[in-house]
Amino acid sequence: MNIRLKRYKKDFEYSYTFGVFPTLELLAHRPQDCLGVVAHPKGEQNNGVAKIQVACQNNGITFEFQENALNRLGARENDYAIGVFQKIEPGLNPATDHVVLVNPGSLGNLGTILRTMLGFGFQDLAIIEPAADIFNPETVRASMGALFQLNFATFADFAAYQEKYPRNWYPLMTDGEVPLPQASFTAPFGVIFGPESAGLPEAFHKLGSSISIPQSKAIDSLNLAVSVGVTLYQISTTR
Numbered sequence: 001m002n003i004r005l006k007r008y009k010k011d012f013e014y015s016y017t018f019g020v021f022p023t024l025e026l027l028a029h030r031p032q033d034c035l036g037v038v039a040h041p042k043g044e045q046n047n048g049v050a051k052i053q054v055a056c057q058n059n060g061i062t063f064e065f066q067e068n069a070l071n072r073l074g075a076r077e078n079d080y081a082i083g084v085f086q087k088i089e090p091g092l093n094p095a096t097d098h099v100v101l102v103n104p105g106s107l108g109n110l111g112t113i114l115r116t117m118l119g120f121g122f123q124d125l126a127i128i129e130p131a132a133d134i135f136n137p138e139t140v141r142a143s144m145g146a147l148f149q150l151n152f153a154t155f156a157d158f159a160a161y162q163e164k165y166p167r168n169w170y171p172l173m174t175d176g177e178v179p180l181p182q183a184s185f186t187a188p189f190g191v192i193f194g195p196e197s198a199g200l201p202e203a204f205h206k207l208g209s210s211i212s213i214p215q216s217k218a219i220d221s222l223n224l225a226v227s228v229g230v231t232l233y234q235i236s237t238t239r
Contacts, residue, residue, distance in 0.1 A: 001036035001062050003084060005069045008137050015135040017083035017145065018075060020048035025145025026083045027055040035084040036062035038069045043080030052081050087135045090151045092124045094165055097187055099232070102128040102158060103195040104224065110134060111142020112225040118146040120232040121239075125152040126161050126190070165190070169208030171200050172231060174221050176212030180234050183211050191231060196224045 008015055014035060017023045020043070026034055037056055043049035044065070056063040070082060092098060099122050104110050110132045117125060127134060131154065140147055155161040168189040185191070192207075194200035199221065204210065213230055215222060222230070 001064075001084060003035060005038070005066075005073060005084070007072070007074055010133050010136070012087070014084055014086055015140065016073060016137045017081075017085065018073075018079045018137050018141050020046065020052065020079075020081050022140055022143075022145035023052055023081045023083035024048060024055070025148050026085055027052065027059065027061070029145075029148040030085065031055070031059040031061065033086045033088055034059070034061050035086060036064070037081055037083050038064050038066040039081040040067055040070050040075070040079070041065050046080050049080050052083075089153050092126060092151050092153050092165060095188060096124050097122065097185075097235075098124045098126050098165065098167070098190040099228065100126045100128065100158075100161065100190045100192040101131065101224075102192060102200060104131050104193075105196055106224070107132050107136050107138040108142045109196065109223070109225040111139040111144075111147075113228045114139075114143035114150060115146040116225065116229045116232060118149055120229075120236045122232055123149075123151055125150055126165070127152065127154045128158050128161060129154055129156055171204040171207055171210050172227060173200050173204065173210045173212060176210035177205075178209055178211050180211050180213050180231060183209070183234075184238070185235055191235070193224060193228055193231075 017026050023037060037052055039049050053063055073082060075082060099117055134152060168186045170185060170189055171192040213227060
């Protein structure tokens with residue numbers, strides 16, 4: 001690889017998959033974006049590492065055993081392989097339903113949401129900045145490589161996204177007008193979620209039909225990733 005491997009920074013043009021499974025997902029779904037793979041010598045007898053070697057050979061991708069490189073990048077003890085991949089936004093499909101995250105702040109939540117979307121058949125994610133870095137290795141790890149099967153794009157603000165992808169809007173709000181079990185969704189739609197700390201601003205009440213998730217009064221709101229999971233599950237049962 002013609003890349004000096006060092007700990008990830010957001011301004012890099014490339015990122016990493018930490019672990020065997022996310023690296024296999026990269027090679028299975030986006031091999032054209034893989035710049036190379038480094039593995040720990042302890043993984044020589046690991047079946048997953050063997051599959052990675054074969055995939056790299058079949059796709060003409062550099063594979064090397066480099067213990068020092070893994071240590072330098074901050075790999076965990078069981079991270080037997082790290083894939084290096086080019087950071088590319090696939091863009092969104094205008095004909096499909098979108099999940100929209102407004103200012104998500106947690107890398108872990110973002111990665112979990114990517115995996116949840118894939119599990120419930122949603123392929124397109126719009127991210128409104130400022131936002132957690134979708135390419136951060138911690139996001140990739142939390143997604144278990146689901147990142148490589150999804151379409152996504154980032155936007156400077158919601159207005160920029162709204163102008164490019166007009167559709168039916170369903171903002172999720174704690175005081176939403178329609179309880180989720182009673183809601184109907186007309187495609188193509190965008191289901192919108194606010195940041196972990198504050199939720200969506202009041203202005204989103206004027207945008208489409210606001211939705212609430214019924215919950216007990218013992219908490220003020222659900223975790224963002226949980227809210228997305230509950231909502232996408234409900235939608236998937238009525239599609």
